[in-house]
Amino acid sequence: MPLSPGASVTAFAPATTSNLGPGFDVLGLALDGPGDTVTATLSPTPGVRIVSIEGDGGALPLDPQQNTAAVAAAATLALAGVALGVELELSKGLPIGSGLGSSAASAAAAAFATNLLIGGPLRKRELIEPCLDAEAVVAGRHADNVAPALLGGLILVRRTDPLDLIRLPVPPGLWVGLVTPAFELQTRVARAALPEAIELAAMVRQSADLAALVSACHTGDLALLSRCVVDEVVAPRRAALIPGCGEVIAAAERAGALGSTVSGAGPTVLALCRSRSNAIEVTAAMAAAFEASGLSSTSFVSTADCPGARRR
Amino acid sequence: MPLSPGASVTAFAPATTSNLGPGFDVLGLALDGPGDTVTATLSPTPGVRIVSIEGDGGALPLDPQQNTAAVAAAATLALAGVALGVELELSKGLPIGSGLGSSAASAAAAAFATNLLIGGPLRKRELIEPCLDAEAVVAGRHADNVAPALLGGLILVRRTDPLDLIRLPVPPGLWVGLVTPAFELQTRVARAALPEAIELAAMVRQSADLAALVSACHTGDLALLSRCVVDEVVAPRRAALIPGCGEVIAAAERAGALGSTVSGAGPTVLALCRSRSNAIEVTAAMAAAFEASGLSSTSFVSTADCPGARRR
Numbered sequence: 001m002p003l004s005p006g007a008s009v010t011a012f013a014p015a016t017t018s019n020l021g022p023g024f025d026v027l028g029l030a031l032d033g034p035g036d037t038v039t040a041t042l043s044p045t046p047g048v049r050i051v052s053i054e055g056d057g058g059a060l061p062l063d064p065q066q067n068t069a070a071v072a073a074a075a076t077l078a079l080a081g082v083a084l085g086v087e088l089e090l091s092k093g094l095p096i097g098s099g100l101g102s103s104a105a106s107a108a109a110a111a112f113a114t115n116l117l118i119g120g121p122l123r124k125r126e127l128i129e130p131c132l133d134a135e136a137v138v139a140g141r142h143a144d145n146v147a148p149a150l151l152g153g154l155i156l157v158r159r160t161d162p163l164d165l166i167r168l169p170v171p172p173g174l175w176v177g178l179v180t181p182a183f184e185l186q187t188r189v190a191r192a193a194l195p196e197a198i199e200l201a202a203m204v205r206q207s208a209d210l211a212a213l214v215s216a217c218h219t220g221d222l223a224l225l226s227r228c229v230v231d232e233v234v235a236p237r238r239a240a241l242i243p244g245c246g247e248v249i250a251a252a253e254r255a256g257a258l259g260s261t262v263s264g265a266g267p268t269v270l271a272l273c274r275s276r277s278n279a280i281e282v283t284a285a286m287a288a289a290f291e292a293s294g295l296s297s298t299s300f301v302s303t304a305d306c307p308g309a310r311r312r
Numbered sequence: 313m314p315l316s317p318g319a320s321v322t323a324f325a326p327a328t329t330s331n332l333g334p335g336f337d338v339l340g341l342a343l344d345g346p347g348d349t350v351t352a353t354l355s356p357t358p359g360v361r362i363v364s365i366e367g368d369g370g371a372l373p374l375d376p377q378q379n380t381a382a383v384a385a386a387a388t389l390a391l392a393g394v395a396l397g398v399e400l401e402l403s404k405g406l407p408i409g410s411g412l413g414s415s416a417a418s419a420a421a422a423a424f425a426t427n428l429l430i431g432g433p434l435r436k437r438e439l440i441e442p443c444l445d446a447e448a449v450v451a452g453r454h455a456d457n458v459a460p461a462l463l464g465g466l467i468l469v470r471r472t473d474p475l476d477l478i479r480l481p482v483p484p485g486l487w488v489g490l491v492t493p494a495f496e497l498q499t500r501v502a503r504a505a506l507p508e509a510i511e512l513a514a515m516v517r518q519s520a521d522l523a524a525l526v527s528a529c530h531t532g533d534l535a536l537l538s539r540c541v542v543d544e545v546v547a548p549r550r551a552a553l554i555p556g557c558g559e560v561i562a563a564a565e566r567a568g569a570l571g572s573t574v575s576g577a578g579p580t581v582l583a584l585c586r587s588r589s590n591a592i593e594v595t596a597a598m599a600a601a602f603e604a605s606g607l608s609s610t611s612f613v614s615t616a617d618c619p620g621a622r623r624r
Contacts, residue, residue, distance in 0.1 A: 025516045026523060127594070158524045159517070164539065197509040203545070207519035208338045211526045215478050218530035227476065233515070242317050284494040 007043035009116040013309040014152075015094055015110035015302075016101035017178065018144035018212065018264040021229035022209035023156075025197065027168075028101075028144035029150045030308050031176060033300040034093040036102070037132025037312055038069055043085035046191035046226035048074040048114075056090035060069045068103040069110035075130030076114045080121045080302065097184045097296075099264035104145030107134035112309035116303055122293035124309070140191065145264065152308035158238055170271060171220040174304040175276050177257070177283035180268040181295040185241055193237040206233050222258055222274060229272055235246070242267040246294025248286045255285035278302060320353035321428040325420035325621040326464075327406055327614075329490065330456035330576040330585070333541035334521035335368035335468075340456035341465045342620050343488060345612040346405040348414070349624055350381055350421035352429045360426075365618025367404035380415040380446035383423035387442030388426045393431045398426055404618075407498045407610075409577035415517065416457030418583035424462065424621040434550040436462055436621070444598035457576065464620035466529065474529035483532040486616040487571070487588050491560065492580040493607040496523060497553055502577035505549045517546050532568055534586060541571025541584055554579040560598045567597035588613060591598075 014035040018028040022246045043049070064070035069090050070284040077084060088110055094102040111134075131146035147165055149157040168258035187230045198206070214229035215221075239262055248269045252260035255272035256278050268286040269286055273279035279301040290297045326347040330340040337351035355361070358380045363372045376382035381513050389592050400422055406414040423446075437573040443458035445582075459467040459477050470476040510518070526539035537546060549575055551557040560581045569583035581598055584589035591613040602609045 011573055022519070023523070024519075026520045156520070156523055156527060158520045158539070164535065167522055168527060194512055199509055200506055200545075203510050203515045204337045206515065207334070207336075207522045208468070208470045208520045209521045211335070211468055212476075212478055214523045215468060215480060215530065218527065222477065223543075225332065227470070229372060233512075265366050299384045 005044050006041055007040050007117065009037040009113045010037060010312040011109045011113035011116065011309055012037045012312045013105040013112065013123040013149045014306060016104060016145045016148045017176065017270050018101065019231065019234065019261070020213065021231045021259060021261045022206050022213060024209065024234045025142055025144055026157050026233065027154070028148040028157065029154045029304060030148040030306040031178070031302040032306040033302050036093055036104065036109045037091040038087040038113045039111035040073060040110065040259065041087045042117060043084040043087045046083055048077070048086045048088065048134035049088045051089055053090045053092065056096060059096055066137060068138055069106040071137050072111040072130045073105035073114040073133035075116070075133040076111045076122065076127060079126065080115070080118055082118050084118060086117065087303045095180060098180050098182065099176070099262065099268035101145035101149055101264060103135060103138045104149045107131040108146055108149035108309045116311065127177045132160060139188065148308060150308045152306055156214065156306065163271060166213060170219045171217055171225060171307040172223055173195055173274060175272040175273045176304055177273055177279040177286065177299065178268050178291060178303045179283055179286040179297050179299045180191045181242070181290045182293055183243065183267045185265065185267040190238050190241065193241060194220050194234060195237065198233055202233055206231065224270065226258040229261055232263055235262045238262045238266045243295055244290055245269060247293065248289040251285040251289035252282050255282040317356050319355050319429065320351055321425045322349060322351040323394045323421045323425035323428065323621055324349045324624045325424065326618060328416060328457045328460045329488065329544065329582050330413065331573070331574045332525065333571060334484055334518050334525060336543065336546045337454055337456055338469050338522065338590050339584045340460040340465070341466045341616060342618040342619040343432065343490070344614040348405055348417035348421050349403040350418065350425045351401040352385060352422065352425035353399045354429060355399045357397040358395055360398045360400065361388070363399045365404065366401045368408060371408055371409050371427060378449060379434040380450055381418040382418035383449050384423040384442045384446035385426040387424045387445040388434065389430070389440060392427070392430055392443055393420040396430060398429065400619045402529040407492060409498050410492050411491070411574065411578045411580035412492065413457035413461055413576060415447060415450045416443065419443040420458055420461035420621045424524070428623065444472060450499065460620060462620045464618055466616065468526065480529045482617040483529055483534055483537060485586060487585045487591035488576060488614045489583040489598065489611065490511055490580050490604060490614070491595055491598040491603045491609050491611045493537055495555065495579045495607055496520045497577065497579040500555065505553060506546060507549065507550065510545055512588045514545055518543065537584065538570040541573055543573055550574045550578045555607055556602055557581060559600040559605065562599040563601035564594050567573065567594040569594045585600040
């Protein structure tokens with residue numbers, strides 16, 4: 001592929017939801033719907049620059065040291081050993097600080113576009129490290145959003161250093177409903193609410209739930225999955241930061257969801273459902289519960305078996 | 313089945329190993345080799361009595377309130393709603409306080425024999441509750457030994473109250489080597505060494521390892537399994553109570569084990585291996601390492617796919 005100045009590649013990376021109840025910092029799932037789009041264009045000037053951002057309401061930094069798309073693009077170039085100039089145009093389809101992996105989607109789309117732009121020297125899995133560098137700038141070196149944003153599907157992050165990822169099967173027929181209230185919860189604030197220490201007995205229950213959830217994914221046992229979408233360690237502290245969250249989760253479960261919990265660091269609330277039609281019903285019930293707490297919201301439903309970053 | 317005085321049933325329940333690294337209080341595996349045998353005999357005098365114990369060196373109580381076999385038998389009668397007298401003869405094939413589920417094996421054999429003696433009104437799974445009552449007398453209400461001792465195989469204990477058990481597939485070809493040093497470690501002492509609280513980051517790593525281990529069992533990925541037989545929360549504190557334990561684990565890994573860790577509360581050390589022949593080699597290396605620390609030991613190897621309690 002000729003690396004001519006002005007050549008460009010556009011890539012999309014999807015929203016992702018992390019934790020899924022007991023899998024704090026460990027489980028991430030790619031979603032079908034909104035996402036971020038990045039166009040990378042070769043430039044004769046070395047280095048990575050953000051030339052435009054739209055859809056962020058002016059919130060994101062243009063500084064390439066601070067913007068996850070630029071950090072991921074620069075780290076991708078460095079990992080490939082390529083000293084070229086790249087200009088990025090970032091189109092945000094994801095709300096910032098929403099619990100939908102907004103920073104990860106920008107990083108994944110930028111890394112994916114940049115890699116293609118320079119002829120694709122890196123495999124998709126190798127783009128995770130550059131995206132981790134990007135996540136480290138905003139939320140810590142966590143792979144639970146960047147891994148599914150790149151690779152798609154349901155990913156178990158065993159370790160980030162060295163990286164050890166396991167792709168889990170997605171139970172057939174599983175759908176996800178997601179409702180994002182008009183309420184920004186910074187990932188840093190949500191992280192600050194985390195407990196420093198956990199009682200041993202709570203760790204046992206939490207790890208048993210995660211283990212059982214993984215088993216349910218392998219066997220497609222939705223009844224078991226339903227019992228495992230719980231989190232007594234992290235989600236309660238985050239739910240307390242989100243107005244009406246408890247009522248929203250209760251509404252999802254009353255409407256027939258398999259389980260409902262905070263998506264990532266919130267404030268989006270997630271519900272796992274047995275069908276598309278149930279996901280639509282559940283999502284409407286959740287939105288109504290947010291509305292009752294005075295919050296408007298946006299919603300979407302998604303299958304649970306979705307692709308990751310791709311060319312647009 | 314006629315319930316005539318003097319009728320008797322003999323049952324056997326196997327050794328079990330719990331935790332398997334990251335699965336503290338959650339994972340248990342039935343073993344093939346030593347175990348406990350209980351003969352239950354109908355008596356005209358109501359209540360459960362222990363009439364003989366052999367193989368315990370006089371260590372176990374005859375008091376039916378304190379002996380796990382008697383507690384399990386009495387709870388089995390109560391659960392079945394049967395007010396009969398039962399006399400138990402207990403033959404210990406398992407060393408006490410060894411980390412091989414000695415109390416669970418006695419309870420499981422007694423519950424199984426008693427249920428058969430009264431005509432088998434309860435399913436095998438229903439015998440777990442009576443055995444939990446028995447475990448509560450000696451080590452707390454934990455199902456990670458009694459569940460595999462009854463049901464066989466590899467069991468994930470999601471909850472004990474209410475009981476929620478998941479049978480996990482055992483990777484084909486997996487073998488286990490177990491070495492028990494001549495050193496008694498009371499379960500109560502081993503439990504007292506447990507940390508009360510865990511750092512959040514340690515919980516994340518531990519639960520990720522357990523989740524990945526469960527996934528490896530479903531896919532038969534022994535390389536992944538090998539990375540997951542680790543425990544930074546519980547095993548290090550128990551290993552510190554067992555002379556030479558660190559060297560024994562290192563010897564197992566040098567000899568080619570997939571992984572090695574403390575079995576249950578110890579002092580038995582377990583190694584997961586790729587074959588019977590490797591399990592034999594690994595076990596010899598572990599025994600030599602205990603010997604170098606001045607401890608004689610007994611060993612056995614077992615497949616990982618073993619039956620639970622059965623009639624003898």
